[in-house]
Amino acid sequence: MVEYRIDRRSGVATYVQIVQQTKQALRLGLLEPGDKLPTAREVVEATAINPNTVLKAYRELEREGLVEARRGLGTFVRRSLGTATPAESPLHGELDAWASKAREAGLDREDVAALFTAVLEKHFTDKHSLGDVS
């Protein structure tokens, strides 16, 4: 079973936090195929968030094929997630090299974080951003 921790000040949409924490639990092996996710009622009773938010998160996980809803029984894990980027992967290596380079160039931790976030936002615009709406 997984327990969700909702951070209301993080700026990350609540349903996204649930999706992310579920995936994290899958990566860490805290959740395995066949395991049952907590019911919407259980989640909202513990976190005081809106029930529709939980359902939205579960629908998103279902859409990604990670879980399945079984009518009247609950929501179950269908497959686990491998570790996305193991420490020895080429991506990790490149990022590591880039971080050393940034440090040599005199950037401090916050500069690097700001730069990284800016690039991240450029490449992973979330679907609620205005560009898609208008």
Added chain:
Amino acid sequence: MTDTAGLALEATAVGRRFGARWKAPAWALRDCTFKLAAGRVCAVVGPNGAGKSTLLALAAGLLVPTEGTVTVLGTDPASARTRVGYVAQDKPLYPQLTVAETLRMGADLNPGRWDAATGERIVADGGLDPAARVRSLSGGQRTRVALALALAKRPELLLLDEPMADLDPLARHELMGVLMAQAAQHGTTIVMSSHVVAELEGSCDHLLLIGGGRVRLSGEIDDLLAAHVRVSGLAETSLDPHTVVEARTTGRQLTALVRPSGPLPESLRTSTPSLEELVLSYLRNPQAPGTTPAEHEKAAI
């Protein structure tokens, strides 16, 4: 969402006036129109004296509108009363009754609907002694008893006026959890007022912002947030033709909350506002044009 069957609450041009006609009558609410679909958790937000309590009392059938109509669960408020739970701001209870007697009174007054287990559990979770008299309880404990009464009635629509004001943060979180569980399990529509927006963010999915006796904003919170953008950029950037809710310049920097009517200038940095930012921007700017679902629908066409 246009059929009345799926609506928990609907107000059409509702106004309520207090005071005698010849002595400068005061309108607490004027020209209020909105719809709330069943199963929503709606936050009624606004400054003190905005008309929040009046609106809830009208929905509960305790006040009659001076003009316009209120429809509750597809009928008039008086006929819907057995299916509606209402907790007034001052949590009226009989001080001389004990907690257990108060719950028994609830059972007697609501034959056929009463869920004794729910009422007893909510009271017990707060560590209240069933033999304690209501008179001897603290404000927060009284709130808990009032919510136990309202929830044990298994209402289809629950109207709560400033429900959390007397509660400590722990009890607030726990009782909000109880309310959300009720909504999840029974599909209860919940309407709750507060002037602490942060306490409602995350729990509510619908917003009704009231200011000066009128509806300023009404709609799904996700839609409202998606319709607004916080922008920052250089002071000389023009925000035309977008609707500007609030704009401030500090030195060379411009920050604003806008409702875009098309693509925004590339030079602006944009971010999604939080619910609190959105509400505060509207409250600070009483002249800012609001949106209601009707306008959304028109805009969509």
